[in-house]
Amino acid sequence: MPPPVPEAVGHPMVTRRKAGVVKPNPRYTNIAEVDTVPCSVRAALRDLEWFAAMQEDFKALQDNGTWELLGFIPAKSDSSLFVLHCGDAEAHLLLYVDDIVLAASSTELLHQIIDQLRLEFAMKDLGPVHFFLGIQVRRTATGFFLSQVQYAEDVLDRAGMANCTPASTPIDVKGKLSSSTGQPVTDPTFYRSNVVALQYLTLTRPDITYAVQQACLHMHDPRDVHWTLVKRILQYVRGTVGQGLQLRRSSSPTLVAYSDADWAGCPDTHRSTSGFFVFLGDSLVSWSSKRQATVSRSSAEAEYRGVANAAAECCWLRHLLDELHVKVDKATLLYCDNVSAVYLTDNPIHHGRTKHIELDVHFVREKVAIGDIRVHHVPTRQQIADIMTKGLSRALFEEFRSSLCLDDDARTVGGVKVAKPIVLYRLVFVMAQPLAIATIRFSR
Structure with a gap:
């Protein structure tokens, strides 16, 4: 005979639900609703409604030909950059949400573009750039x-x-x-x-x-x-x-990069850490420190993956400079302190060392073959990218830091x-040394 089932004992408290009350309680009517405004771009892209609204606004800008009305052409290298080039006149426009950095070849052209923007948008001219995206900007003699x-x-x-x-x-x-x-x-x-x-x-x-x-x-x-x-x-x-960061104008637009890797340095995954610096003339415009996505079976493999990452960044910068009508005639010099990695860029015979990184090998070799990049060896004592892959002694750290335009x-x-908009921001400042430059904000 099965045991008797105990009766359910309800709580003696009388609740609104038990009483059948469905109207909202007036004492809670003053509580503010949860703010549904996304706090970041990534959060907005995950929200379907916000993503649809952003797509609609962007399509409206394209359909209306907003930037074409002013003569600006969207850059292919980055969607936040717009370039105007007509004869000797040139202007670069960086757009981030509702803030704009505008650089022009003359003060007259700068004011002309701002006046045209005022006809299309409600906006405020903040004058010469002093502050943008939390970064303070000060013009110096250099x-x-x-x-x-x-x-x-x-x-x-x-x-x-x-x-x-x-x-x-x-x-x-x-x-x-x-x-x-x-x-x-x-x-x-x-x-x-x-x-x-x-x-x-x-x-x-x-x-x-x-x-x-x-x-x-x-x-x-x-x-x-x-x-x-x-x-x-x-x-x-x-x-x-x-x-x-001190950005200086250079008379020769040459790209120089330093790449380094710390082989199997992660104690948990044994992945390598790679880092690089990229200089445009005398100015540092891009850098990175990142743990590699896969485990490398040799130090040469880890170093070569780092070289490939630096080469990809240099290629992007060359395309960007080309859109800014800055001709880079010379090959980008990429320095690495691993002799095997340097030899791999020219010698296709090292099958045993390259079968795990064939895509990176072919990518770098192709850029070397067409003359965009040249990979050279640099002594470890002069490899400033070490500062991106490992902890250094005070003396060595200060020596390398002195080369970083700080x-x-x-x-x-x-x-x-990376973030690319910030690299663009630095690059525009390097190229805009003789130009008039201002910041603009759209009114809300």
């Missing part, structure tokens, strides 16, 4: 000085380290940290918010890029040792808060350097 001094101080304040002891380097020379070392932090959100803030600071601070990249690897499960790494970066920022803002000395 070019432009880009810095994020105020932003860096805000990051330190939010992290509670405004008065911390400065550090001489952003990361120590020890091996890379494992994801399982140490105890989980009590507030992972605080860790992530500080790392994301530092990630934006790398737009003008290439010297902290590698350290921030290492901190980003542990966003999913931050530990106390990882937070110690973040604090070390913040201490370094405290001591170099006035530093920024400088101190004279007005802040005494206080205790």
Whole structure:
């Protein structure tokens, strides 16, 4: 005989649901509804309604020929860049949401374009560029000085380290940290918010890029040792808060790149970390530090993958410069400190070393064959891209940092350097040294 089923005992409280009340409670009517406005471009692209609205607005701009009315042609290298070239007159327009940086070959052309824009849009002329996307811009005798001094101080304040002891380097020379070392932090959100803030600071601070990249690897499960790494970066920022990127105009538009890789350096996945710098003349315009997507079976393979990444960035920059009507006649010089990787660019016989990286090998060889890129060996002691792949001693770090176009803002000395739009931003400033330049904001 089955056991008796116990009777369900209901809670004695009388609720609105039990009483059949479906009307909203008036005491909660003043509570604000949840804001559904996306907080980032990625969030907007994931929202179907916002994505459809963005597509509709972009199609309207195309159908109306908005930029064609002014004579601008959308660049193929990047959708945020528009180029005007008519005879001796030229202008470059960078558009980010509702902000514009406009550079023209003369002040008259600049004002003419702004007046035409006013006829089409409700907008405000902010005058000569001083501040854009959180980056402070100051014109100097040699070019432009880009810095994020105020932003860096805000990051330190939010992290509670405004008065911390400065550090001489952003990361120590020890091996890379494992994801399982140490105890989980009590507030992972605080860790992530500080790392994301530092990630934006790398737009003008290439010297902290590698350290921030290492901190980003542990966003999913931050530990106390990882937070110690973040604090070390913040201490370094405290001591170099006035530093920024100095862009200088060059008489010869030549591209020079440095590529390096740290073979099997990740203690968890044994993947390699590769990094590169790209200079346009005397100005640093692009850099990267990134863990490679696959495991490399030899140091030559890891180095060659890094060379391929740097070559791809140089090819994109050459196409972009061509759209800006800047002719790059000479081949891009790409320096690597691995002799085997350099030989692989010319010698097709190394089958045993190349069968795992055939796509990268063929890509680089093709660029070498057509004369766009030349790969040369550089001694390790002169390989400045080391700063993007590993922790260095203070003396070596400062020596390499001196080659990265970093400088101190004279007005802040005494206080205790992908995304493609930012590379465009730096590049336009390098090319716009003799041009009139202004910022514009659309009215809302």
